[in-house]
Amino acid sequence: MTVTTTDWETVIGLEVHAELRTETKLFCCCRNSFGEEPNVNVCPVCLGLPGSLPVLNRVAVEYAMRIGTALHCRVQSSIFHRKNYFYPDMPKDYQISQYDIPINAEGWLDLPGGRRVQIERAHMEEDTGKSTHVGGGGRIHEATYSLVDYNRAGVPLVEIVSAPDMRSAEEARAYVDELRSILVATGASDGKMEEGSLRVDANVSVRAKGDGQFGTRCEIKNMNSLRSLGRAIEYEAERQVALITDGGSVAQETRHWDESAGRTGTMRSKEEAYDYRYFPEPDLVPVEPSDEWIASVAASLPRLPAQRRSEIAAASGMGVESESVVTVVRLGLDGYVDAVIASGAGERGTAIAVRRLANEVAAEIGSAAHLTEPAFCRLIAMESDGSLTTAQARTVLRELLDNGGEPDAIAARLGFEAMEAGDLEAVVDQVISAHPDEWSRYVAGEAKLAGFFMNHIKAATEGKADMKAASALLRSRSA
């Protein structure tokens, strides 16, 4: 019997490390900032100098509580542990982390597609420094020498551990995407995978469909984009299926994703796995947030992506799983939609706004700062009431994104005035009479010639025509 991959199911659990956007580090007063000169944001505590002691950052605790609350976790009293292993970018040769009693336990996250992923825990820990291995292909054991930057050492992290609830690379990506939106919405993290403020490790196993047992898993590290996360999972699942179908078995190990080679390779076998020798951190006291504090964090949480999606879907008449709605919320453009709704736009205007945001604005997200909410509302109003055609509205929006300004003034400058219905009819008739051969073929049923006429109408009106109206006119003339 041949076994094909369609008979197999991939099982994925993700460990996501999110850096918190606090002003200072987790256990000292050094600045928490990215991209500075090496070793400028350091002190005796985050360098782990002899005699120094950690003091917990209250804001980091609050941010961790926000994340836990947003993920429907139980926010609880917790303690820190030491995770012991030697590595040069870890100043104390142990990491202060949480172990069996994390601050947030047992929550869940719903993917936009409706699937629910259980969250096992979301705990606090400190980040390590950053090593640069010079020579030998950038790996520590082959390097000529290594440099360490401790600016990142002690930066607060929350590690969010999911249950093995995902079944495809696509779901894993959707989970990270949704989690990132939640993190950004809570204000606790900026969720930038490229800058390393969001880092994802994947536990991947495969099993025959219908099998109640999980297969042996491998932990995959070093994916630095959503794309490489998906590729790595797909590669790893195929590798494991091939191993098993060849009569072999999967060895539990940590594997390293090689982006350029497009494959995973052994990093640490189970035998080489660290024994972290966890024990309670004696330099810190238990973190015991009061019920009042927990309640005030919950009360101060902004509306989260899932809620935002259903609100916008309801206001626009679009589906809650609509790509445009998901995109607008994921990119944090939902504030513009709120403004448009508040300006009195109805369902149609709101839908136009969502499409403009998901298409034009999303593509130029970096320039969105120029786009004020009042200007955007006015633009949508102009497009809704027909004073700008879709094409004109896009052009004005482009200008707003590039340089800012007032939509009315821009439209006037560009000569975008609404074309009277009679004027459009005249243009349509003019175009038809100028191309008699094409017109007779179109009338005879050569439907693709519609595009030919539309292009001519667009050119003749310099893009001012409402192309839907023009199309309707064309059809009515040929009937």
Next chain:
Amino acid sequence: MTGVSDTPGPLASAHAIAAGVRAGTFRAREVLEEHLARVEALEEDVHAFNLVLADSARMAADAVDADVAAGHDLGPLAGVPVALKDNLCTRGVPTTCSSLILGSWKPPYDATVVQRLASAGAVVVGKTNLDEFAMGSSTENSAFGATRNPHDLTRVPGGSSGGSAAAVAAAFAAVALGSDTGGSIRQPASLCGVVGAKPTYGLVSRYGLIAFASSLDQIGPLARSVRDAALLLDSISGPDPADSTCLQDDPPSASARLEGGVEGLRVGLVRELAGAEGISPDVVACTRDAAEALSGLGAKVDEVSLPAAVYGLSAYYIIAPAEASSNLARYDGVRYGMRAANHGTDAADITEMYLRTRSAGFGAEVKRRIMLGTYALSAGYYDAYYGQAQRVRTLIIRDFEAAYETFDVLLAPTAPGTAFELGAKTADPLTMYLNDVCTIPSNLAGHPAISVPFGVGDDGLPVGVQVLAPALGETVMFQVAAALEAAAPPVALPSILSAGRTG
């Protein structure tokens, strides 16, 4: 009484020195020079110090004198010469823990207690020797050589704060700071005939104390009198935002009731410790004499049982090495201190650099404890060792709680015997570990305890007796200690001072 003008003699108390300096009776510089002269004459024999800070001490003393001259308010330790155990960080001054692994590392900051001493007007005379990373009971485990007992130079001063105890006994300093993880202040105090106190855990900030076992370590005073020990403790205790385990409320005063007497106080003589196997009969006799003396002063003395206390030693030698194995991981040659092999030389990789550095940098006892602790925390052994030890710790705390329902303070021996010969116990670590059997329970419970000289052993050497109190019971503990001190047989001067070799 010798020296310049009205300078007090070698055994002048910190109180007398601070009072005289503040009143302008004598100058801090004169007091310091008198102490430095003794260091000059006797340090070669005693080796109390890893580093004598004569120059900076002179500057500090002159600054105190300038403040007096300018009419400024001075702190309670104005002009008092103080010695610091060399595991307390001092800004810009080598801090070695008596280990090779720290190399010539100079901390970029002062420990909180060092800052507090400075603002109290104290003058730091030097950094004192210790067992490497405070692991030991004789100060023989020092990379820089053993310290000798001023009462008998062939004998150890105890440890690990042996340098501080010897410095106080030899009057190289009026008072000293030590650290106590399992008895490291009290045991050397007992062996050197001085007073040594371990405060309640959290009473004194540990910021800048190089950690041995974080949940047990506590800084405390060594002095030639209970009153001076109380003065020093009151100058360093209190909240510190830099230490999360430091208590946040105002500390109890150690000095408040030194004259209070013991009339009506209930004193429990700990049966298991006073009669424990391995405690020598002369020490047991001194302890019982102390109990009788308190009884004679009106205290109600009775025996009390702490059944779990005898398991303290075993629990301690799991918990302390476990924490140490983690605390000492950072000495890896990457960032500071010693590096046995540099890149470009012959270490093949980072792992070999770690191995060479740590093999060469740590002494045998430190390695032994790192291995013990690493093993105790390993997967599969954690519950059997570390978990079990923590349960013993809980039982000891319960025993103490039960005892303090009936008693205000407890009484016990400090060390099992008097000062032993150098080298007598170095061959067998377990014999050495037994030195801490009476002191460890207080560390495990986080409670305060103080050792006060009370009589001598069969060899004529000092014996200390411990007063134990519940958490934050420093006021009553020092009250009883002061009464005990007043009732104690007179203490002989250390031989090196009585030999008239100086001052």
